Amino acid sequence: MATHLAVKSCYSLLSSSLQPDVLVKAAKERGYTSIALTDSDGLYAAKAFEQACRQQGLKPIYGLTIEVLVDQEIEPFVVLAKNIKGYQQLILLASQSQPLNFDSFHPLTSECVVLMQTENGLAERDLLSEQYANILSRFRHYSQYFRELYIAISMMGSPLFYEKNMKFFDYGQLNDLPIVALPKVNYLNKDDQELVHVLSAIDKQTTITDFTLIYMPYRDLMDIDTFNRLYPADSVALSDEIARKCTVDLSELEAQFPKYHKLNGVDSARYLRQLCQVGLQKRFKDQPVPVHYQQRLDKELAIIHKAGFDDYFLVVYDFILYAHRQQMIVGPGRGSAAASLAAYCLGITQIDPLEFDLIFERFLNPERQSMPDIDSDFPDDRRDEIIRYLAEVYGEEQVAHIVTFSTLAPRQALRDVAKVYNLNPVATERLLKAFAQSQQRDLT
Numbered sequence: 001m002a003t004h005l006a007v008k009s010c011y012s013l014l015s016s017s018l019q020p021d022v023l024v025k026a027a028k029e030r031g032y033t034s035i036a037l038t039d040s041d042g043l044y045a046a047k048a049f050e051q052a053c054r055q056q057g058l059k060p061i062y063g064l065t066i067e068v069l070v071d072q073e074i075e076p077f078v079v080l081a082k083n084i085k086g087y088q089q090l091i092l093l094a095s096q097s098q099p100l101n102f103d104s105f106h107p108l109t110s111e112c113v114v115l116m117q118t119e120n121g122l123a124e125r126d127l128l129s130e131q132y133a134n135i136l137s138r139f140r141h142y143s144q145y146f147r148e149l150y151i152a153i154s155m156m157g158s159p160l161f162y163e164k165n166m167k168f169f170d171y172g173q174l175n176d177l178p179i180v181a182l183p184k185v186n187y188l189n190k191d192d193q194e195l196v197h198v199l200s201a202i203d204k205q206t207t208i209t210d211f212t213l214i215y216m217p218y219r220d221l222m223d224i225d226t227f228n229r230l231y232p233a234d235s236v237a238l239s240d241e242i243a244r245k246c247t248v249d250l251s252e253l254e255a256q257f258p259k260y261h262k263l264n265g266v267d268s269a270r271y272l273r274q275l276c277q278v279g280l281q282k283r284f285k286d287q288p289v290p291v292h293y294q295q296r297l298d299k300e301l302a303i304i305h306k307a308g309f310d311d312y313f314l315v316v317y318d319f320i321l322y323a324h325r326q327q328m329i330v331g332p333g334r335g336s337a338a339a340s341l342a343a344y345c346l347g348i349t350q351i352d353p354l355e356f357d358l359i360f361e362r363f364l365n366p367e368r369q370s371m372p373d374i375d376s377d378f379p380d381d382r383r384d385e386i387i388r389y390l391a392e393v394y395g396e397e398q399v400a401h402i403v404t405f406s407t408l409a410p411r412q413a414l415r416d417v418a419k420v421y422n423l424n425p426v427a428t429e430r431l432l433k434a435f436a437q438s439q440q441r442d443l444t
Contacts, residue, residue, distance in 0.1 A: 002227040002236045003243040005036045007185040011045040014203035016186045020045045024052035031224030034059035034243040042094045061246045067099040078115040084252045086111035106145040115152040132171040152182035156218050180238040181231035186219040201420040258398045260314035268310035279345030300342045303366050317346040331377030336363040
């Protein structure tokens with residue numbers, strides 16, 4: 001067997017073309033039973049990777065490619081989580097700007113496997129000049145700081161690298177060095193090499209002929225037979241041994257929503273009902289509450305409580321109330337949350353869902369429970385006040401920013417590729433027009 005331990009997805013921005021689901025499906029078809037994901041820009045793909053592995057029956061291994069500053073030079077490491085604590089260490093590593101200082105890096109690897117690379121690192125020049133004793137010395141130095149450290153060799157399809165790596169492997173065998181096979185993967189098939197080269201040129205805002213661009217040949221997802229043929233058997237076996245050590249179950253990290261901070265011993269569901277009842281009556285002022293409004297509120301509160309979202313509504317109510325008290329402009333509500341009468345009663349939204357026949361189940365469906373999403377709008381220059389308030393009241397560990405990724409629209413993608421290939425503006429416009437006509441749609 002064999003395991004790829006250095007794989008980047010398209011979430012390593014503009015350095016890989018691999019979608020997590022496509023990667024995992026291909027890995028299964030090419031004979032693998034486990035595979036790692038080691039992006040360099042964060043753990044953004046982890047959930048999609050985990051879901052794809054579950055669907056395909058592969059074991060997921062979570063890691064990062066980290067650049068570390070050692071003696072004023074960049075040393076790349078691959079770090080793989082052995083367990084859920086190791087994954088949490090990856091989160092901490094990913095949240096820091098790179099390159100990391102070595103003293104900041106090594107304490108966050110105690111529950112991880114660390115791979116010291118011979119390619120692109122400080123060891124590469126020693127590898128090429130066959131100064132293997134220097135690599136041994138560096139490995140022994142690093143071993144003082146890492147619980148599990150391995151040296152990784154990457155053949156890269158180059159005859160020169162193959163020769164040097166094989167010589168170094170023999171040297172390592174004589175000196176009891178744990179040397180693991182580490183082919184780098186940035187794209188699926190060999191034909192995709194040009195695509196990743198184009199992405200690199202877009203990233204560097206240069207043309208395809210720029211000799212300073214890092215060319216990445218032989219970074220395809222080789223099948224398991226090629227893997228075993230290219231690398232020494234012991235180094236391949238070590239890749240499987242490392243894979244067996246890395247077992248992370250992301251379900252252990254399910255979100256625990258914070259408790260509303262002003263309950264004073266009162267049950268969350270009871271307090272939420274009290275607030276909603278008061279709010280409902282306020283909406284009708286001195287008029288009696290219509291029966292169908294009360295019935296709708298009772299139904300919503302039952303669904304909210306059954307789903308365990310009482311505190312969620314209370315916390316949203318809390319920061320909306322804070323915003324009003326600070327005389328901020330607050331949006332009236334948008335999206336599916338406008339269908340909630342409970343949100344209307346709490347003042348989270350200003351839209352009566354019954355007046356517009358809005359269906360609550362489109363916001364929170366008892367048959368398909370997922371975290372509700374209440375979009376709240378504040379002035380751009382005051383949103384930090386809300387974030388700061390939440391951190392102060394509920395703790396910084398309970399507050400996080402989220403990121404959304406967008407892809408290039410067809411028109412922009414074509415423009416970028418045309419620029420990379422140094423097409424003149426007239427030719428670019430012709431290309432855009434021809435493509436739009438062939439697709440029979442607008443490219444904006």
